[in-house]
Amino acid sequence: MTQQQLGNPEILAQIAHISNKIKYAADVTELHFMACNSTKAVVSFHQAFFWQKNYYNKPKIQASSGTSNLDANSPMLMFMQHLIAAQIKHQEKPE
Numbered sequence: 001m002t003q004q005q006l007g008n009p010e011i012l013a014q015i016a017h018i019s020n021k022i023k024y025a026a027d028v029t030e031l032h033f034m035a036c037n038s039t040k041a042v043v044s045f046h047q048a049f050f051w052q053k054n055y056y057n058k059p060k061i062q063a064s065s066g067t068s069n070l071d072a073n074s075p076m077l078m079f080m081q082h083l084i085a086a087q088i089k090h091q092e093k094p095e
Contacts, residue, residue, distance in 0.1 A: 011042055014041045014042050015042055017041075018034070018038045018039065018041070018042065021034055021038060022034055022035075022038075029062075029063075032050045032062040032063035033063050033068065035048075035050045035063065036048040036049065036050050036063045036064060036065040037065050037066070040065065045065070047064065047065050047066065048064070048065040049061050049063070049064050049065075049080055050062045050063040050064075051080075051081070051084055058081070058085060059081050059084040059085050059088065060081065061077050061080055061081055061084075064076075064077070
């Protein structure tokens with residue numbers, strides 16, 4: 001987000017609206033869904049994913065924009081989890 005966008009009253013109003021919605025999320029699943037779908041009003045993207053590291057310290061996608069249910073075996077989710085894992089491994093390598 002640019003400095004110009006941050007000073008835009010419409011963008012600030014959208015951020016405040018999203019913040020209020022997040023406060024009243026019924027559960028963590030709804031929070032993940034909102035993180036992927038509500039932010040589209042502020043940040044331009046084609047598709048968003050919300051992920052966390054699981055018990056085994058591997059990335060696990062929790063939500064995806066445009067859908068309420070995830071299929072853990074879908075090629076797109078498997079690819080994204082692999083891509084995130086590779087990025088984490090690359091960042092953790094000492095230079």
